[in-house]
Amino acid sequence: MCGIVGYTGNREAFPILIKGLHRMEYRGYDSAGVALLQGDEVTVHKCRGKVSDLEDFCKGKDLSGHLGIAHTRWATHGEPNDINAHPHFTSDHKIALIHNGIIENHLVLRKALEKAGYLFNSQTDTEVLIHLIEDIKKNECLDLAEAVRLALSQIIGTYAVIVISVDNPNTLIVARKGSPLIIGFGKDEYFAASDAAALVEYTRKVVYLNNEEMAVLTPGNDLIVKTIKNEIVPHSIQKLRMNINELEKGGFEHFMLKEIFEQPRTIRESMRGRLSVEREVVSLGGIVEYEERLLQARRFIIVACGTSYHAGLVAEHLFEDLIRIPVEVEYASEFRYRNPVIYDDDVVIAISQSGETADTLAAIELARQKGATILGICNVVGSSIARATHAGSYTHAGPEVGVASTKAFTSQVTVLILMALCLAKRKGKIAKNKYIRLIEELETIPDKVQKLLDNASAIEKIAQYIKDFNNVLYLGRNYNFPVALEGALKLKEISYIHAEGYPAAEMKHGPIALIDENMPVIVIATNNATYEKVVSNIHEVKTRKGKIISIVSEGNSEVRNLSDYVIEIPQTHEMFTPILASVPLQLLAYYVAVLRGKNVDQPRNLAKSVTVE
Ligand code: F6R
Numbered sequence: 001m002c003g004i005v006g007y008t009g010n011r012e013a014f015p016i017l018i019k020g021l022h023r024m025e026y027r028g029y030d031s032a033g034v035a036l037l038q039g040d041e042v043t044v045h046k047c048r049g050k051v052s053d054l055e056d057f058c059k060g061k062d063l064s065g066h067l068g069i070a071h072t073r074w075a076t077h078g079e080p081n082d083i084n085a086h087p088h089f090t091s092d093h094k095i096a097l098i099h100n101g102i103i104e105n106h107l108v109l110r111k112a113l114e115k116a117g118y119l120f121n122s123q124t125d126t127e128v129l130i131h132l133i134e135d136i137k138k139n140e141c142l143d144l145a146e147a148v149r150l151a152l153s154q155i156i157g158t159y160a161v162i163v164i165s166v167d168n169p170n171t172l173i174v175a176r177k178g179s180p181l182i183i184g185f186g187k188d189e190y191f192a193a194s195d196a197a198a199l200v201e202y203t204r205k206v207v208y209l210n211n212e213e214m215a216v217l218t219p220g221n222d223l224i225v226k227t228i229k230n231e232i233v234p235h236s237i238q239k240l241r242m243n244i245n246e247l248e249k250g251g252f253e254h255f256m257l258k259e260i261f262e263q264p265r266t267i268r269e270s271m272r273g274r275l276s277v278e279r280e281v282v283s284l285g286g287i288v289e290y291e292e293r294l295l296q297a298r299r300f301i302i303v304a305c306g307t308s309y310h311a312g313l314v315a316e317h318l319f320e321d322l323i324r325i326p327v328e329v330e331y332a333s334e335f336r337y338r339n340p341v342i343y344d345d346d347v348v349i350a351i352s353q354s355g356e357t358a359d360t361l362a363a364i365e366l367a368r369q370k371g372a373t374i375l376g377i378c379n380v381v382g383s384s385i386a387r388a389t390h391a392g393s394y395t396h397a398g399p400e401v402g403v404a405s406t407k408a409f410t411s412q413v414t415v416l417i418l419m420a421l422c423l424a425k426r427k428g429k430i431a432k433n434k435y436i437r438l439i440e441e442l443e444t445i446p447d448k449v450q451k452l453l454d455n456a457s458a459i460e461k462i463a464q465y466i467k468d469f470n471n472v473l474y475l476g477r478n479y480n481f482p483v484a485l486e487g488a489l490k491l492k493e494i495s496y497i498h499a500e501g502y503p504a505a506e507m508k509h510g511p512i513a514l515i516d517e518n519m520p521v522i523v524i525a526t527n528n529a530t531y532e533k534v535v536s537n538i539h540e541v542k543t544r545k546g547k548i549i550s551i552v553s554e555g556n557s558e559v560r561n562l563s564d565y566v567i568e569i570p571q572t573h574e575m576f577t578p579i580l581a582s583v584p585l586q587l588l589a590y591y592v593a594v595l596r597g598k599n600v601d602q603p604r605n606l607a608k609s610v611t612v613e
Contacts, residue, residue, distance in 0.1 A: 001074040001607040002086075002100035003027050004181075005198045006162040006172040009189020009219050013068035014058075016191075020198030021051045021070050023247060026255065026401040027195065028607030029072035030080035034058070035087040035096035036065035040166050042096040046071075046085035067170060069162045071098040074607050077106070078123030088122065088130045095134060095144070095165040099126040100194050101158035101179040102612050109154065129155065133163065145216045148173050152214070153228050158358070158611070160194055168218070175214035175228065179611050180356055180384055183207045183215060183223065185237070190217035195609075196240050196382070197247055197399060204240040208382050238382060246398045254600045256402030256494070260586050261453055264446040266397040266407045267579065270414040277443050280436055282422045284415075286393040293373050295427050297325055297347040301340075301372070303332040303363040304351040305610065307405040307489060311377075311412035312351050313482035314578045318416055321575070322424035332363040333613065344371035351416075352376070353400055353408035354609040355383020362613065364388050377415055379408050393419065402601045403608045404494050406586045409486060410449070410579050417442060417575065441573050445580070448570040452583045459584050462549060462565045463591030469520055472497055473511060473546075474585075475504040476524035477534055483524050483578050487585030494593040494603045504530075504537040515546040520564075522588075524581050527553040528574035538562050551581050 003024030007013040017034050032054040033046025043065075047057045051072065071086035078084040089096040103109070106125035109132060114120065118131040129151060137147035144165045152159065158178025164171070174181055174192045184191035184199040184206050191199050199206065209215065212228045225235040252258035275282050287294065300319055302312035312329040319327045330340075332350070336359060342348070348367040352360050355378035364374055364385065376385050376392030379400060386392060395411035421438060424430040430438075466472060472491060476484035485501035492499045502511055504523065515521065521541045525534045535558065538548055542562055550563040553571050560566045569580040593600045 001027055001609055001611045002029065002194070003072040003198065004069070004098045004100050004160060004162055004194045006069040006164070006174065006192040007189070008067045008170050008172050008217060009186060010066060011189065013065050014063040016202065017068050017070035018051065018055060019201065020193055021054075021072055023197040024072060024193070024195050025051055026403065026601065026608050027072070027074075028403060028602060029074045031073045031082070031085035032071065033085045033087050034070040035068060035089065035164065036063065037067040037164055037166065037169055038062065038065050041093045042089055042164060042166060043093070044087050044089050044096060046087065047082045048080050048085065067164055067172070069096065069098045069164055069172070076102055076612055077125040084122045084124050086126060088124065088127045090130060090134045091119065094167070095130065095163065097126070097130045097133070097161055097163045099129060100160040100611065101177070103128055103155050103159070104157035105155065129161070144168055145173050148175065149214060149226070149228060149230065152177070162192055170218050172217040173214065174209065174217060176209045177212050177228070178358065178361070181209045183209065183217065185223075188219045190219060192217060196242055200240050200242045200244060200247070206238055206240055207235045208238065208387070210387070241381060242399060247401065254402065254590070256404055256406060256590055256600050259400055259402050259407045260583070260590065262398070263407050263410050263583065264450040264453070266411050267414050267446045267449060269396040269398070270411040271418065271442070272396070274418050275439060275442060277440055280439065282418050282425070282439060284393045284418055284422055287375060287391050287419070290373060290375070290391045291423070291426060294347055294423055296345060297373075298343055298345045300325055300327045300347050300349055301342070301367070302327065302329040302349045302351060303335050303360055303367070305332050305357050305359055307409050307486060308351040308353060308412060310482045310486040310489070311409055311416060312349070313485070314413050314479060315349070315416040315420070317479050318420040318575060322420040322430055323427055324429050330363070332357065333359040336362040336366055340366070342367055342370035342372050346372040347375060348372045349375045349377060350385055350389060351412055352383075352385045353379045353405055353412070355380040355385040356609045356611050357385070358611050358613045361385055361388060377412055379411065403603055403606050404490055404589070404600070409582060413578050438573060438575070441576060445572070445576055448572060448580055449583055451570055452580065456587050459567065459587040460591045462567070463588055463595055465565065466497075466520055466588065467592050467595040469518065470498060471514065471519060472499040473514065473519060473521045474499060474501040475507060475521060475534070475537060476501070477504045477530040478528060479574050479577055480524040480526065480528070480581060483581045483585065486582055487522060487589070490586055490589035491592060493606060494589055494600050495596050495598055497592065504534050507537060508540065512540065512544065515541055515544040517545040517547070520547045520549055522549045522551070522585070524551045525559045526551065526569060526574070526577045526581060527556075527571065528577065535559060551584060
């Protein structure tokens, strides 16, 4: 969603700000803008469209300045257009602001400000904030930072903001609540952004602001972090570990394809230092301190959204099979608004690639209030969810830039497998020989994924067949049901073909009515306890003239003979099929989207990091 970036220092701000916006394009947005301090005015350029449209719009203009802010907007209040784009500014062009988040009480504030004579140009909730700051500053004769602080204390909702003003020509004022904000240190310069990707080129020294904290960034002055209640709080400087190459396409046509092909490496990264076949151990350093509590848990409740929710569904099978502790998996957005029964001996596991998903953060907060222990499984280091949990494990998949999640999913499943094996062993629920067999097999998974990728061209042919259908049904059972859901999500989000995932046996309770010669059905029929049942489901589809595309274990001939197209995956234990079976489905969605001419990395309406509920 919205990306924000700010710069103050000796360099020209514009190129830094534009590069920062490009680095955050993957988050999803519909308009972009920049504000630069130039003499006794803040100059604002903004327009609907891509960052490249903003660059075209700015061509030939004076873009000099050493203090500036820039924004990519994902519309919530007010349609995507030039006026609603950020930055917003005071009518005298003395103060400008960018904002990520939602101001829930904007209508009340707007009414009061209109009554006081302020004119509004846009339909956004954000414009309220700039006039409120202006009003407080003027009426109470305060400096800008104090006016920002008092204005923010009146806001109900979420924000990450950066404010600049002609009265403070070297200063960025930054604050956050709910939406992320990172401060970067350079030599006599400060950077601020919602995403480390916008900073990593210039600095690795950063401070992550916590909720309801703000700072005044003036080169030459030390960083002081305050709360919105005006109390000075300590901060810790951290080192960014991100690699710039990970933010480039590296010769691939799209980030999504690059990320699919990275999976043998990223799955290995998720296991690195945690799995040792020689020593016959699986251990997760991030949860060691809480292991006792996990082993005593009454129940695991997994909260997540989208693809991460599907990883949670895989974990439900894994944990119940291996640890024998009951598991519930919930959409974070539903969980937070129910009145769920949560005990203090429950363990809540939040799964999130970005670590910023608003609903997942809110679910964590609810569980925390009820006394549960909270674990996080996140990809983005230092993210809000990673910091809001008691303990957890990073997936170490590296930055995921394509909006459709691929390598993050297989890494989440890998970490969940490790967690299940580690706890099962500690709880004495797994026989030694089974444990050893499983960890030996797990170690072979990256090579098996590589084997699948080496055969990617076969999937392209199936994509040619799928691309003109309007609907596709995905079926799977047991460990493969979440794979069916994930395969359908991948196809619909980037190709815009309607797709549904279903438990194979449920088909006859409704979806079977849809089956005819125009309905391709993708069935995951790998070797497992329900294989024979799934074969029966395939017969049910065939009888009704549905087209079968099957995913089978290597060497299978029975399902091959029933299928119009077949994808073979290497033999593995059924617990690991979600990793192997999801890879061809990612490739299938990718190739179909490319053949349909869609924007694979930035599908319409979608955002990578969903920071609004
Ligand atoms: C789908 C996808 C989304 C995310 C969801 C949760 O490809 O990317 O469904 O999985 O928005 O995001 P995180 O994992 O960042 O909490």
